[in-house]
Amino acid sequence: MKKIILSLMIIIGSSNVYSLDIRGDANEFKGEITSVTLTDDGGLINVVGNTGQYGKVWLTYNLKLDNPNVATQGSFSGRATAINEDGERNAASRQGVWERKGNILHFYSLDDVTDGNFYLCITEMNLTTDKLDMKFYSVK
Numbered sequence: 001m002k003k004i005i006l007s008l009m010i011i012i013g014s015s016n017v018y019s020l021d022i023r024g025d026a027n028e029f030k031g032e033i034t035s036v037t038l039t040d041d042g043g044l045i046n047v048v049g050n051t052g053q054y055g056k057v058w059l060t061y062n063l064k065l066d067n068p069n070v071a072t073q074g075s076f077s078g079r080a081t082a083i084n085e086d087g088e089r090n091a092a093s094r095q096g097v098w099e100r101k102g103n104i105l106h107f108y109s110l111d112d113v114t115d116g117n118f119y120l121c122i123t124e125m126n127l128t129t130d131k132l133d134m135k136f137y138s139v140k
Contacts, residue, residue, distance in 0.1 A: 026135035027119075029057060033130040041065060042074060045125070047132050055084030059132075061107065063098060073099040076107065090114050096121070103127045111136070 031049025042063035050056055060078045067073060078094040096109025107123040119136040126132075 026137050027051060027053060029132075029134040029136065031057065031059065031132040031134070033125070033127075033132065042076075047125075049132065051082075053084075054082035054090055055088075057082040059094070061094075061098075072101070073097065076109070078109075080111065080113075092119075094121075107134075110139070116140070 029049055029051040031047040033045060034048050035044075035046045037044040042065045045061040045063065047059040047061070048057070049059075057080060059080045061076050062078050063074060063076045065071065065074045074097070076094075076096055076098050080092040080094060082090045090113055092111045092113040094109050094111045096107055098105055098107045100106075103126060105123075105125040105127060107121065107125065109121045109123070111119045111121055113119065117138060118140045120139050121134055121136040123132060123134040
């Protein structure tokens with residue numbers, strides 16, 4: 001019994017080592033789809049919008065259909081570039097997963113920004129209205 005309790009304590013304690021530490025309230029980004037290109041492997045979606053801290057932002061979503069058994073989900077990679085009102089530029093490497101439910105695409109990603117920030121991004125893209133809403137949380 002002691003071995004079981006000790007094992008459970010080690011498992012529970014070690015899971016905290018690999019957890020994300022989300023800091024503060026969500027930042028918000030609102031954008032609009034500017035183009036969609038379909039490929040044999042998935043597709044490419046481009047978005048433009050604004051967010052307070054980074055200014056005008058251009059995003060690219062390179063969707064892949066990785067799972068032949070589920071056509072409504074996969075992985076994606078992409079890039080982001082932003083220029084604020086002072087002319088300062090930042091960029092980000094983006095990677096994550098996506099799923100489609102009806103006409104809504106959901107994206108979950110971890111982004112590495114050139115200003116040293118990491119963000120956990122949760123995005124909803126409406127394919128009917130071409131609108132995108134993202135909440136991104138600092139994890140650093």
